[in-house]
Amino acid sequence: MDLLAIVGITVAVAAILLGQVWEGGRAASLINGPALLIVGGGTFGAMMIQAPFDVFRRAMQMLPWVIAPPKGLTIDQVRKVVGWGQKARKNGLLGLEDDLDREVDPFARRALQMLVDGKEPATIRMVLEMEINTRENYDLAAAKIFESMGGYAPTIGIIGAVMGLIQVMENLSDPTRLGSGIATAFVATIYGVALANLFLLPVANKLKALVRRQSQRREMIMEGVISIADGENPRNIEMKLKSLL
Secondary structure, eight states, X not given: OOHHHHHHHXXXXXXXXXXXXXXXXXXXXXXXXXXXXXXXXXXXXXXXXXXXXXXXXXXXXXXXXGTSOOOOOOHHHHHHHHHHHHHXXXXXXXXXXXXXXXXXXXXXXXXXXXXXXXXXXXXXXXXXXXXXXXXXXXHHHHHHHHXXXXXXXXXHHHHHHHHHHHHHHHTTXXXXXXXXXHHHHHHHHHHHHHHIIXXXXXXXXXXXHHHHHHHHHHHHHXXXXXXXHTTOOHXXXXXXXXXXX
């Protein structure tokens, strides 16, 4: 659980609401259903038009990472890979079959499988580098979906503002209906700018950072497995992998 993200969201929303109250307004004034529908629905619909289905689905799968990010490279993972090297040095590569059966990470399983199968280090590097680059590019494309939404939201907020002003102009003869149109106009603009700058763009940047952290973890596994295949001393492997931390 990423407490910093939760605190950040809370602080951002609280700052806007408290600022509104401090200026003498009511927090409830910022709640406007039509404006929310225009900005939220329009931004989400624009993203669906832009994104291929598989990228859209991956973006939705990655969204929970903001609160519950996947583990990046840790010293425990380095020690696990070094342990593979120690076991391989003592029992041979076939001695890693038990670790292969217990491994839950798909990337690590593929790396261990090639190691147990006796693949050449150059072959292992080629296959794993291709997988790392493909996965990183795919996940970055999914993260950029939120970045694109951050560009759409303010513009759609302006559309909502214009729609509210149209309602105002159509009801100039009825003063009782002017308030709702003006409220929609201004609140839609706030929603668009706030949604982009307080949520969508920060989410996109955080997901891109997490994607790169996952690539770093996979690169560590790749370098460790290749070093084991080359028959390097486990102490040298440990020093090499710790340098990636």
